[in-house]
Every structure is written in structure tokens, then in C-alpha cells.
Amino acid sequence: MASRKVLLGVRGLPVLLLLLLLLLLFLGARPAASHGGKYSREKNQPEPPLKRETGEEFRMEKLNQLWEKARRQLHLAPVKLAELHADLKMQERDELAWKKLKVEGLDEDGEKEARLRRNLNVILAKYGLDGKKDTPQVESNSLRDGSQEDALDDPRLEKLWHKAKTSGKFSSEELDRLWREFMHHKEKVQEYNLLLETLRRAEDIHENVVSPSDLSAIKGEVLHSRHAELKERMRSINQGLGRLRQVSHQGYDAQTEFEEPRVIDLWDLAKSANLTEKELESFREELKHFEAKIEKHNHYQKQLEISHEKLRHAESTGDGERLSRSREKHALLEGRTKELGYTVKKHLQDLSSRISRARHNEL
Numbered sequence: 001m002a003s004r005k006v007l008l009g010v011r012g013l014p015v016l017l018l019l020l021l022l023l024l025l026f027l028g029a030r031p032a033a034s035h036g037g038k039y040s041r042e043k044n045q046p047e048p049p050l051k052r053e054t055g056e057e058f059r060m061e062k063l064n065q066l067w068e069k070a071r072r073q074l075h076l077a078p079v080k081l082a083e084l085h086a087d088l089k090m091q092e093r094d095e096l097a098w099k100k101l102k103v104e105g106l107d108e109d110g111e112k113e114a115r116l117r118r119n120l121n122v123i124l125a126k127y128g129l130d131g132k133k134d135t136p137q138v139e140s141n142s143l144r145d146g147s148q149e150d151a152l153d154d155p156r157l158e159k160l161w162h163k164a165k166t167s168g169k170f171s172s173e174e175l176d177r178l179w180r181e182f183m184h185h186k187e188k189v190q191e192y193n194l195l196l197e198t199l200r201r202a203e204d205i206h207e208n209v210v211s212p213s214d215l216s217a218i219k220g221e222v223l224h225s226r227h228a229e230l231k232e233r234m235r236s237i238n239q240g241l242g243r244l245r246q247v248s249h250q251g252y253d254a255q256t257e258f259e260e261p262r263v264i265d266l267w268d269l270a271k272s273a274n275l276t277e278k279e280l281e282s283f284r285e286e287l288k289h290f291e292a293k294i295e296k297h298n299h300y301q302k303q304l305e306i307s308h309e310k311l312r313h314a315e316s317t318g319d320g321e322r323l324s325r326s327r328e329k330h331a332l333l334e335g336r337t338k339e340l341g342y343t344v345k346k347h348l349q350d351l352s353s354r355i356s357r358a359r360h361n362e363l
Contacts, residue, residue: 153186185261314326
């Protein structure tokens with residue numbers, strides 16, 4: 001009887017009111033249908049963000065924190081920031097690879113983990129992320145106005161650079177090339193000093209911690225490996241200093257095999273590795289391709305510097321359209337420079353590892 005009254009009540013409503021009621025019921029049901037419950041596709045398969053957030057630059061949180069600190073606090077030049085990005089990408093790649101090895105039990109002595117830690121310490125010191133206020137910063141590879149000797153932090157290098165710069169034997173392009181060699185040598189010395197400090201701390205721990213005899217033997221082998229690494233780096237430093245003396249006094253030889261400092265180091269190592277003529281020729285050809293890749297990266301670095309200056313100028317003019325174009329171009333150059341920087345560092349690491357294995361097999 002009650003249901004019949006309700007039905008009659010509905011039938012008695014005006015047609016327009018009934019349609020309005022149906023429309024409200026339909027609209028009220030749509031949100032529930034679109035959102036679904038906790039097991040719906042929308043809840044369990046959220047759409048990926050359209051734009052990658054700054055905090056997601058790296059997969060590892062500690063590297064994201066270092067990157068954000070460098071961007072916000074250190075005020076690094078664009079080229080230096082791009083170099084840091086490439087170094088952190090390499091560090092991330094190596095650490096992720098190490099985690100897989102650790103799961104498989106392939107780093108029992110912890111040497112690979114220690115090497116990763118040392119590499120990260122080198123990065124921190126190189127870019128001033130280690131908290132030391134006196135850490136020298138190198139903003140770019142290009143020549144700057146004013147005194148450059150102060151940036152070398154070594155009286156011997158300062159004297160050699162001043163002599164070369166005032167000798168009249170070098171064109172502006174050759175001076176730019178020589179300056180890259182000086183800065184490369186300085187970075188090698190910085191890395192050596194940091195590794196030496198790390199080794200000293202490790203030796204102190206090794207001497208003060210009482211360990212089982214078998215574990216103590218493993219630690220001794222690790223320390224021996226680090227000493228060998230330091231010895232090799234010192235040999236490279238002395239060899240590089242000798243080359244800088246020769247070039248500073250005599251100028252560049254027109255028949256020089258390579259121009260890029262990192263390639264020169266690799267070629268010197270290859271020639272002393274007792275490779276066969278065929279292997280050496282193959283390595284020479286690969287180094288030529290590697291040097292071309294570095295030259296391309298250097299070109300983008302210079303373009304990034306120019307773009308940065310244009311962006312700063314556009315910001316000062318207040319021209320919105322010009323500023324938008326400058327930002328877009330700068331972002332493209334920055335991204336390409338980061339990508340090439342990572343590619344160069346990865347190739348350098350691969351070539352260095354090959355030469356290192358070849359030299360190790362001879363011992």
C-alpha cells in the first residue's frame with residue numbers, strides 16, 4: 001500500500017521536475033564511477049607526471065640531495081654544474097651496479113664499496129660539496145680575463161703557465177688548449193691528495209681494530225691495492241708535469257698525436273702497456289673517436305656559457321618574449337651538455353678500465 005502511494009506521488013510530479021530529478025541522480029553517480037574504489041585502475045595505476053620534478057633528477061636520494069645543494073647553495077657556473085651532473089650520473093650507475101654485485105655476494109672484501117666511497121669523496125671535494133670553505137673551484141675550461149695563476153694552487157704550475165703565456169709561442173687557441181692541460185693536471189693532483197688522505201684513515205683503522213687473522217689478511221690486500229693505485233696516479237702526475245714543462249718551453253709540436261689531455265694520458269698508458277701493434281693501432285683509432293666526442297662536448301660547453309650570458313642579459317631587459325626564448329634555448333643546451341658529459345665520462349671510464357686490466361695482466 002505504501003509503495004503504491006509512492007508510485008502515485010512520482011506519477012503526479014510534473015514532467016520537468018521528474019527530468020530534473022533524473023539528471024541530478026545521474027550527475028551524482030558520475031564522480032563515484034570515475035574515481036572508483038581502492039581496487040580500481042585509477043587508484044592502482046596512477047598516470048605518470050607530465051614533467052619530471054627536480055627532486056627526481058637521480059634515482060638515489062643522497063645524490064638528489066647533493067644535486068639540490070649544488071644548485072641552490074654553491075652558485076656553480078653552468079658548465080661546472082653540467083660536469084657535476086655527469087659525475088653524479090656515473091656515481092649512480094656504479095653504485096646501482098655494485099648493489100647487484102653485493103646481493104650476489106661478489107664483493108666479500110668490500111673493496112668495490114670502498115672504491116665507490118672514495119670516488120664520491122673525490123666528487124664532493126672537486127665541486128666544494130664536502131663542506132670545506134677553502135675548496136678551490138674551477139668554473140670552466142675556457143680562458144678568463146685577469147690573473148689565472150692563482151687558480152692553479154701550485155707555484156710550479158703558476159710559473160710554467162706565466163712563462164708560456166708571455167712567451168709569444170702560442171696562439172689564443174693553443175693557450176686555451178694548454179690551459180685545459182694545466183687544469184687537468186691540477187684535478188689529478190687533487191684526486192691523488194684525497195685518495196692519500198682516505199688511505200691514511202683506512203690504515204689507522206686497520207692498525208687499531210683487532211680482527212681475525214683471515215679478515216686481517218683481506219684488509220691487508222685491500223690496502224696494498226690502494227697503495228698500488230696511488231703509485232700509478234703519482235706516476236701519471238709526474239709524467240704529466242714533465243709534459244707541461246716540455247710544452248711550456250718548446251710549444252706544441254705540429255705532429256702531436258692528440259690534443260685533449262685525457263686522451264693524451266690514455267695514449268701514454270697504452271704505449272707503456274706492451275700491447276701488440278695491432279692492439280695499439282686499434283686503441284689509437286678508438287682514441288681518435290673519443291677525442292672527437294670530447295671536442296663536441298667542449299663545443300656545447302662553450303655554447304652553454306654564451307647562452308647563460310644571454311639569459312642573464314635577457315633577464316635584465318625585462319623583455320618577456322626574449323626571456324622566454326633565452327630560457328628555452330638555455331634549457332636545451334644544458335640538457336645536451338649534461339647528456340654529452342655523461343657519455344664522455346662513461347667512455348673515459350671504459351677506456352681507462354681496459355688499459356688498467358691490460359697493465360695488470362702484465363704484472
